[in-house]
Amino acid sequence: MGGDHAPDEIVAGAALAATDGSHVLLVGPRDRLEKSLADAGAQGNPDMEIVEASDVIAMDDHDPARSVRSRKDASISVAARLVKDGRADGFFSAGSTGAALAAGVLHTGRIRGVARPAIAIVLPFAPSPTVLLDAGANADVRPEHLQNFAVLGSVFARVRLGIENARVGLLSIGEEPGKGSELVKLAFPLLEGAGVNFIGNVEGRDIPTDGVDVVVTDGFTGNVALKLLEGFAKYLMGELLQIFSASEEAKAAAKVVMPGLMELSTTLSPDTHGGAHLLGTKGVCIIGHGSSNAQAVRSALTIAAETVRAGLVAEIAKALGAAEAATEVAGGN
Amino acid sequence: MGGDHAPDEIVAGAALAATDGSHVLLVGPRDRLEKSLADAGAQGNPDMEIVEASDVIAMDDHDPARSVRSRKDASISVAARLVKDGRADGFFSAGSTGAALAAGVLHTGRIRGVARPAIAIVLPFAPSPTVLLDAGANADVRPEHLQNFAVLGSVFARVRLGIENARVGLLSIGEEPGKGSELVKLAFPLLEGAGVNFIGNVEGRDIPTDGVDVVVTDGFTGNVALKLLEGFAKYLMGELLQIFSASEEAKAAAKVVMPGLMELSTTLSPDTHGGAHLLGTKGVCIIGHGSSNAQAVRSALTIAAETVRAGLVAEIAKALGAAEAATEVAGGN
Numbered sequence: 069m070g071g072d073h074a075p076d077e078i079v080a081g082a083a084l085a086a087t088d089g090s091h092v093l094l095v096g097p098r099d100r101l102e103k104s105l106a107d108a109g110a111q112g113n114p115d116m117e118i119v120e121a122s123d124v125i126a127m128d129d130h131d132p133a134r135s136v137r138s139r140k141d142a143s144i145s146v147a148a149r150l151v152k153d154g155r156a157d158g159f160f161s162a163g164s165t166g167a168a169l170a171a172g173v174l175h176t177g178r179i180r181g182v183a184r185p186a187i188a189i190v191l192p193f194a195p196s197p198t199v200l201l202d203a204g205a206n207a208d209v210r211p212e213h214l215q216n217f218a219v220l221g222s223v224f225a226r227v228r229l230g231i232e233n234a235r236v237g238l239l240s241i242g243e244e245p246g247k248g249s250e251l252v253k254l255a256f257p258l259l260e261g262a263g264v265n266f267i268g269n270v271e272g273r274d275i276p277t278d279g280v281d282v283v284v285t286d287g288f289t290g291n292v293a294l295k296l297l298e299g300f301a302k303y304l305m306g307e308l309l310q311i312f313s314a315s316e317e318a319k320a321a322a323k324v325v326m327p328g329l330m331e332l333s334t335t336l337s338p339d340t341h342g343g344a345h346l347l348g349t350k351g352v353c354i355i356g357h358g359s360s361n362a363q364a365v366r367s368a369l370t371i372a373a374e375t376v377r378a379g380l381v382a383e384i385a386k387a388l389g390a391a392e393a394a395t396e397v398a399g400g401n
Numbered sequence: 402m403g404g405d406h407a408p409d410e411i412v413a414g415a416a417l418a419a420t421d422g423s424h425v426l427l428v429g430p431r432d433r434l435e436k437s438l439a440d441a442g443a444q445g446n447p448d449m450e451i452v453e454a455s456d457v458i459a460m461d462d463h464d465p466a467r468s469v470r471s472r473k474d475a476s477i478s479v480a481a482r483l484v485k486d487g488r489a490d491g492f493f494s495a496g497s498t499g500a501a502l503a504a505g506v507l508h509t510g511r512i513r514g515v516a517r518p519a520i521a522i523v524l525p526f527a528p529s530p531t532v533l534l535d536a537g538a539n540a541d542v543r544p545e546h547l548q549n550f551a552v553l554g555s556v557f558a559r560v561r562l563g564i565e566n567a568r569v570g571l572l573s574i575g576e577e578p579g580k581g582s583e584l585v586k587l588a589f590p591l592l593e594g595a596g597v598n599f600i601g602n603v604e605g606r607d608i609p610t611d612g613v614d615v616v617v618t619d620g621f622t623g624n625v626a627l628k629l630l631e632g633f634a635k636y637l638m639g640e641l642l643q644i645f646s647a648s649e650e651a652k653a654a655a656k657v658v659m660p661g662l663m664e665l666s667t668t669l670s671p672d673t674h675g676g677a678h679l680l681g682t683k684g685v686c687i688i689g690h691g692s693s694n695a696q697a698v699r700s701a702l703t704i705a706a707e708t709v710r711a712g713l714v715a716e717i718a719k720a721l722g723a724a725e726a727a728t729e730v731a732g733g734n
Contacts, residue, residue, distance in 0.1 A: 130577070193636065204574055207582040241537055241624040244463070249540040249621045272628030276636035288582045289622050291574040292605040296626055299606030300633055303526065304665075311661035318661070321654035328644035328651070332637075 069096040069124045069143040070163015072358050078162060079104035081365020086115040088366070090373045093156055095119045095147040121146040125167045127358060132166035136174055144168055148175035151351035157376040158352025160368050162360040165344065169205050172349040179381060181388035184213045185348030186287070187355070188224050189294055191275070192335045198275060199225050199234075199282045203344060204291035211254035214238065214284055215262045216388075220347040221282035222264040223387045227378040228345070228371075231281050236262075237270030239285035239293075245269065251286065259284070263391040301336040343368045345375075348384065352376050402429040402457040402476040403496015405691050411495060412437035414698020419448040421699070423706045426489055428452045428480040454479040458500045460691060465499035469507055477501055481508035484684035490709040491685030493701050495693040498677065502538050505682040512714060514721035517546045518681030519620070520688070521557050522627055524608070525668045531608060532558050532567075532615045536677060537624035544587035547571065547617055548595045549721075553680040554615035555597040556720045560711040561678070561704075564614050569595075570603030572618035572626075578602065584619065592617070596724040634669040676701045678708075681717065685709050 069075055075096055082092045083105070092115060094101050101118050105111050121143040125135045136145055144163060148171035150156040159176075161168040165187075173185055186202035201221045206213065218236050225234035238259055240248035245256050247269060259266045270280050275293065285293070308329065312322035322329075343364075346353035352375045354368045402408055408429055415425045416438070425448060427434050434451050438444050454476040458468045469478055477496060481504035483489040492509075494501040498520075506518055519535035534554045539546065551569050558567035571592055573581035578589050580602060592599045603613050608626065618626070641662065645655035655662075676697075679686035685708045687701045 130579075194640065207574060207585075239625060241540060241621055241628075246463075252540075252621075271632075272625040272630075273632030273635075275629055276632045285625075288574055288585075289625055292572060292618075292622055293625060293629055295574075295605030296608055296629060297605075297633060299604075299609045300630060301637075302606075303609035304634075304637060307527065307665055311658050311665065314661060315657075317657045321657040324648075324650045324654040325644050328647060332640055332644065 069121070070127065070161045070167070070358075071356065071360050072127075072162075073361060074162060075101055075104045076107060077360065077362045078365050079110070080108040080362035081360070082369060083108045083110035083113065083116065084362060084366035085369035085373070086110070086113055088370050088373070090369060091115045091117070092369065093117050093119050093147075093150060095121045095143045095150070096124065097122060119146060119150065125164060127164050129164055129167060132164045133170040133174075136167050136170035142167075144171040145175055148172055148353075151176045151349075151353075156351070158354070158372045160343070160354045160356060160365070160372055162356035162358055162365065165204065165355050168353065168355045169346060172346045172351075172353045176349045176351050176353065179348055179350055179385050179388065181216075181385070181392055182220070182348035183216055184209065185346055186217045186220055187290075188221060188345045188347050190229065190342055191297070193276050193278075194335075196231070196278055196281070197229060198280060199229070200275065200290055200294060201282070201284060201347065202287035202290050203294045204287045205346065206287040208288070209251070209286045211251060211258050214251070214255040214286070215258040216348070217284045218259050218262045218264050218266065218282070219387050219391055220384060221284060223383045224345065224347055224380065225281050227380045227383050228375055233265045234281035235267045235279070236264045236282040236284060237267050237274065237280040239272070239275075239283050239289060240269035241271065243269050243271065263387065297336075301333075305333050342371050350381055352380055402454070403460065403494045403500070403691075404689065404693050405460075405495075406694060407495060408434055408437045409440060410693065410695045411698050412443070413441040413695035414693070415449065415702060416441045416443035416446065417695060417699035418702035418706070419443070419446055421703050421706070423702060424448045424450070425702065426450050426452050426480075426483060428454045428483070429457065429476045430455060452479060452483065458497060460497050462497055462500060465497045466503040466507075469500050469503035475500075477504040478508055481505055481686075484509045484682075484686075489684070491687070491705045493676070493687045493689060493698070493705055495689040495691055495698065498537065498688050501686065501688045502679060505679045505684075505686045509682045509684050509686065512681055512683055512718050512721065514549075514718070514725060515553070515681035516549055517542065518679055519550045519553055520623075521554060521678045521680050523562065523675055524630070526609050526611075527668075529564070529611055529614070530562060531613060532562070533608070533623055533627060534615070534617060534680065535620035535623050536627045537620045538679065539620040541621070542584070542619045544584060544591050547584070547588040547619070548591035549681070550617045551592050551595045551597050551599065551615070552720050552724055553717060554617060556716045557678065557680055557713065558615050560713045560716050561708055566598045567614035568600045568612070569597045569615040569617060570600050570607065570613040572605070572608075572616050572622060573602035574604065576602050576604065596720065630669075634666075638666050675704050683714055685713055
């Protein structure tokens, strides 16, 4: 029920995903969803099922965490509990990020050893993408949370993107171990002991390069960085458009390179990031852009299904157990 | 003596600036500087003067603040003291940012009411630039420091860029007052009382837009944002180059739009930012890119001279006095 075009586009996207081999539970008011199903021509599809939820948390809810806690019948709360109860392997929402986050943490529940679930974003840089986390779940964190994020991000890069032994960098403002905020200085030795391929501090300019696979930071800095990338990409595309419409010659030139430019623009648009992954809960959770259309929903659900099949939750639990054991051994010496 | 091409390019740039109406003091080992002056054909110019400094703090000094404190004869320390002693109105360095920062704070000294000087960067977005501060001087700050930065940034935007009543935004991860980190939540009411045109929280995506003139943040987030912009601009220019070299047709198209693209690229390059301005000390202080060539040095020195003539230090002192008086009156009610 969440998103600018909900529920019609969400249901239409789900219908497409159901043809890809997933079984989809649609959560919301039954009557409304049946109408969307009919509009999508997907009535009677045995791989689509409606789960009643009478309440909806609005996109602009001012305290989504509180709403999720108190409104048990909200669609996002019901969806998150389906995962907790084992009726679903994951959930997707194009609604309020805060509500989806709270529902994942409160209703689905955390994997043992995860103090704070984090939002991971796949930044689609060529030749290889970069995972950024936390992209906004936790505005204030402690050093041990950053250690947690390093493990979550490393497993996610392997399971979702096939990057073995992902190079994990700690976002800072100087490359040497002693550089950065107090938080980063305290986190540095913890990441060294996290059982990941920790390559040390990385700077803002390293994020788009091929030198790092997973960038670990607090949710404040990560969210600022993510939105700055979005805003700057939009700004540059606007500037390019001006350059390419400055004269008839420029317009003709534009036509030649337009396919390439469109591809670049698409790669950098938030809709093609594949959504935000909430990592650390006992299920797969993808939060889509509010503007998600049917194709974006299909893509997110397909990614969710792939991530479930790749065993994300079990792999995270295993890695955290190993990291914990390593810490205990180190502590016993 | 600081920078990749020091001292020859620095002296050559200074010689150009001296023809623009500035009187330039060159600080460093006299013999070495005389050689650079001769190479630049600027011997005997009455507007260029050498001030002896026998020591130099290296670009890669691991603890520049400590070096600046203990090495009184380092060129950057001597330069900063020239300002304190009234022999110069400001200083420029293309050397270690940390050293220039420490020299400004320790040797030039702070304006009354400034707890923490901050680094301001002019981001050259069209149609109007955006001032970002703190871009890296203070990795950890308290809410009252952000209030200080708001005043520094607002005065700087007026004096340096001619923006009257600059719109000041607090960088956060949500637009409403209650959104963000604990730091930002505590700073919000302080910025409301800072005597500036505070427009509330802004997000990363707002930085490149025309909606805000001065973006206030801590030095950690600001430095990450600045370097991310640099890295992303470089990345995109690389991608564009690929698109424009993909075929003979694309190469021909590239020629048509190349002047516009080069202009965009130049606008976004760190060399044309005009340097980093250290705000809040009793003088003008500009820190140039390490790769500064003679033209970049000339440009920075000209900006420094203009900023001195516009009365930056006095204007900051006045604004802080007014803000303080306003707080006292409010406190007395």
